[in-house]
Amino acid sequence: MRSRFLQPALLSLAVALGSVGIAHADSDALPRLLVIGTPGTQTGSFASTNGWAAIFQEQTDSAARIVPEDSETQRYKRLTDRRDITMSSVSAAEMRFQIQGIDAYAATKPVAQRLVWHHNDTPWGFVVSGDSDLNTIEDLEADGIRVAQGAFSPPMTTTVRKAMPSYLGLSESEAGETFEYVPASSYVENCRSVVEGKADVAWCSPISSVLSEMEGAPGGIRWLEMDVDNKESWARFLEHSPMSIPTTINFGVSSAKGVGGLTSNFVYAVPADADEDFAYAMAKWFHQAHDDYKGTHGLATRMSMDVFRKFLDRSSIPVHEGTVRYLKEIGEWTEEDEAANQEAIEKMDRWISAREAALAEARDQRIVPDPDNEEYMAIFNKHTEGLEGFSSRL
Structure with a gap:
């Protein structure tokens, strides 16, 4: 559509x-x-x-x-x-x-x-169903909130498991005890989960056509306010999402306009x-x-x-x-x-070279390169240790 x-x-x-x-x-x-x-x-x-x-x-x-x-x-x-x-x-x-x-x-x-x-x-933000009791992101601190987790995208997983909890002052382990994460295999499934009753909140973009459908559904949708002036909370959030910029959403579905979120x-x-x-x-x-x-x-x-x-x-x-x-x-x-x-090119080249070296060492040692393989990740971390990560120049 x-x-x-x-x-x-x-x-x-x-x-x-x-x-x-x-x-x-x-x-x-x-x-x-x-x-x-x-x-x-x-x-x-x-x-x-x-x-x-x-x-x-x-x-x-x-x-x-x-x-x-x-x-x-x-x-x-x-x-x-x-x-x-x-x-x-x-x-x-x-x-x-x-x-x-x-x-x-x-x-x-x-x-x-x-x-x-x-x-x-x-623009991005946290969306809930129109009849939800959740009004601001701070309301997520209640126990048992079901949070959609977009398993198809590592950054979306990081947002709900690390960045959002950090905004609230929670560690990743505390988030695992506080929230119930609901896996979603696609972006559409991730967002629709809140109007289908599968999750209480989802991380979505208000410009997506699926959000237009959700907004027009019975009951509609709402967005949780993230105070753009809350510098301490945003500083913690951006530790995990350094390419993002806090902003007041000004385009997309009407329910999101004027709500604090971020741009990606x-x-x-x-x-x-x-x-x-x-x-x-x-x-x-x-x-x-x-x-x-x-x-x-x-x-x-x-x-x-x-x-x-x-x-x-x-x-x-x-x-x-x-x-x-x-x-x-x-x-x-x-x-x-x-x-x-030139600085960005050199930084990217350093990352590519380090990761190629990690894969080569793993291959020589007949270690399977897998993010869940502790032996491989030890090699990976050894080669990439100390490299400066990418982030927005603010």
């Missing part, structure tokens, strides 16, 4: 205008088939990617195929190892897990990635060895065609140069050399950007 933000009339108009517009990519550098991996079909990332992809096909010689993949680890493997998708819509938080080998990523093949363009700054930026990422001319052509098209596709979805407005520019000021993710070349051409790349980018 398409997101409530998708506007068919505007989409048709944009396609018509795009065919005669001035924004054209360097077609020779683009693949005949551009395959973009996104989260599942009822997410804003999927819907908004479908929106600009229609314009992209109209204005270039390339076809575009959107591949929804709810499992973050599988989408990562398809981008970096199987290479059957060209570009992935991924959150900065998820990319941190992928590069640093956190949780389920500890045993995956480490592959350096690069940012091609900013996708969206997605999504980017379009490629392996670091992706062709420079391809990244340049994509960056050029994303920028020059923005007026043509920005009306196709509410999140497409977040792909503007202005929003990307603000993201660059605080991002710690390396930018692809092709995108850097284009940004230099249009005067949107500074000496400060260059210094920060």
